[in-house]
Amino acid sequence: MVNKLTTEEKILQAAEQEFIEKGLAGARMQQIADTAGINKALLHYYYRSKDKLFEIVFKTAIQNFLIPKLIKILNSNNNLEDKIKQFVYQYIAVIQGNMHIPNFILYELSINPMRIQNVFKEVNIDIEKFKEQLKQEISNKNIIEISAEELIINIISMCVFPFVAKPIITAVFYNNIEDYEKLIENRKTSVSNFIINAIKLK
Amino acid sequence: MVNKLTTEEKILQAAEQEFIEKGLAGARMQQIADTAGINKALLHYYYRSKDKLFEIVFKTAIQNFLIPKLIKILNSNNNLEDKIKQFVYQYIAVIQGNMHIPNFILYELSINPMRIQNVFKEVNIDIEKFKEQLKQEISNKNIIEISAEELIINIISMCVFPFVAKPIITAVFYNNIEDYEKLIENRKTSVSNFIINAIKLK
DNA sequence: ATTTACATTAACCAATTAGTTAAACTATTT
DNA sequence: AAATAGTTTAACTAATTGGTTAATGTAAAT
Structure with missing residues (x-):
């Protein structure tokens, strides 16, 4: 070695x-x-x-944060529910292993938003297939009406924010770090269930 | 004057x-x-x-971010749906007027999480009434089973994160700032609808 | 008016910072 | 072996930084 x-x-x-x-x-x-x-x-x-x-460091970090293989999940041939479950589970798992990266990226971008342009020349973010699938599900009256963009924003919000807000969440809702970590672990499945129920027509 | x-x-x-x-x-x-x-x-x-x-600046910022009157909404006598609608609408509106504060707070807390302790001696965050109401709704089979903490985390996630991630969202999903701002404006109602549907039993 | 308390100034300070330089060292080519 | 190319070093630099100081100015109390 x-x-x-x-x-x-x-x-x-x-x-x-x-x-x-x-x-x-x-x-x-x-x-x-x-x-x-x-x-x-x-x-x-x-x-x-x-x-x-x-x-260089920033570009690498942001490319990992966007994680091309998660785009792949969105564009795969799986049904919508499975996709959401996979996406949420894997995204939370990835961030668990790099807990400080979201704060780093989001903050440095808020300080200097132009930095994102160097990155986007090189990352292909194409979710057309997912969009089509969503349109189909809506048209078939399987789910509520919602844009692909907004659905993804909601999913990512609920995956990422609890990491970004860890000190607040720990201080406000939980007395110790173990409960926080349990919350995060549970969210690998509770977030996707929440999302799936949210888009279900009722 | x-x-x-x-x-x-x-x-x-x-x-x-x-x-x-x-x-x-x-x-x-x-x-x-x-x-x-x-x-x-x-x-x-x-x-x-x-x-x-x-x-001093930080303490003021974080106390405004937590916004005692939003806690008040949670603990009011209104029904759950109205509370969620009010909370989401007002929270998004408040952040719209202070768009850089969430990033500032969350980042500085990530750098130095101990800073939150000075603040919490002075802010009373008591959501017992909301918790009881939620328990009642669950017990009456009106909504899915979910802890008050997790529901609030989900709500706040979807209110705050699109502000925190503005440069990414704008670059990935929208070509211009006007579309981003339209998205934010719509979310005053779309987020609460999403949440309400998410907790609704089938 | 004088004294005391508070507020403000311009200059100063030691430490730190990102970056530079020339010499020395190591690796590769001729 | 000598020349060339690439890497590394220790010392140095100008600028910046948070903070200090003594003198001066202003306000309030006597």
């Missing part, structure tokens, strides 16, 4: 950690260098500036 | 703007002083340090 990262890779790893933890404004190049175990001048040798280094 | 703010008030206004726009790490005391039209030394004279100034 080869354990030898290149200097560039060491820098990227350390930078990701520091930027996600402290944000662009709070991150320090010397800290990144210390974490990577290298001399700070190398950061500029390889990446030229703090902002350029940040852009 | 008296237009004369005290120096303290000028500082607080300028600080709020700068902290919300740039965050604690990115905000600059000199900028706050410039915006307030005062000498920078006054920031320390009146508020002692950057962090103390931030704490």
Whole structure:
């Protein structure tokens, strides 16, 4: 098992950690260098500036957040209920493993929304098939009338927000971290049930 | 109409703007002083340090975000549907008027979750009445089984997240800001309809 | 009017920051 | 082996930052 990262890779790893933890404004190049175990001048040798280094880390983070394979779920041939269940389950599971990334991305985008444009040249977000399916379900009177966009926004809202708002939710509703974590674990299924019931015609 | 703010008030206004726009790490005391039209030394004279100034701004922001009158709606004598409609409508309207505050609060809390404890000593969040009402509705077989906490989390998720994720939503789903704003305006009613349908038994 | 209290100023300070530089080191090519 | 290319280092730089200080100005109390 080869354990030898290149200097560039060491820098990227350390930078990701520091930027996600402290944000662009709070991150320090010397800290990144210390974490990577290298001399700070190398950061500029390889990446030229703090902002350029940040852009690379940010782009990688946001591409992972959008997660092409979740788009794949939406566009698969499965029925709508299964899709929603899979999407919710997997999305929550992925964020569980990267709990600080949503806050990082959403905040840095709120500070500088233009950053998203560099990313979108390279990510293909095409949900036409899902849209068609939804239209069909509506037309067949199987579900309420709702746009694909709004349904996805609702789903993502309920998947992501409890992570983004963890300190508030923990402080307001739960006395300890274990209850919070139980809530999150349950939401892998409760969110999809909620959504499926929400779109059901009654 | 008296237009004369005290120096303290000028500082607080300028600080709020700068902290919300740039965050604690990115905000600059000199900028706050410039915006307030005062000498920078006054920031320390009146508020002692950057962090103390931030704490005051932060506490005010988070108390407004939690909005006691929305708790009041939850605990009022209205029926459940009306409560949900009122809550959603008013919450979205309030955030529309302070669009950058959720990101600010959620991010700063993610960086330093302990900050919430100073706030919670002073805000009374008591939703017992709402909980009882929900229990009754469940017991009467009027709605699905769901905890008050989880219902509120779902509601807040769908109210807040589209603001927090504005740049992503705009870039992915809408070509222009007008469509995004139309979406938000519609959600004052579409979110509550979605929620009400979601908890409705078949 | 004088004294005391409070508010404000301009200059200053030590530490930190992102970035630069020239020399030294290591790897590759001739 | 020498020359060239690429990598790394330690020291340095100018600017910025949060905070301090002593003097001055203003308001309030005596």
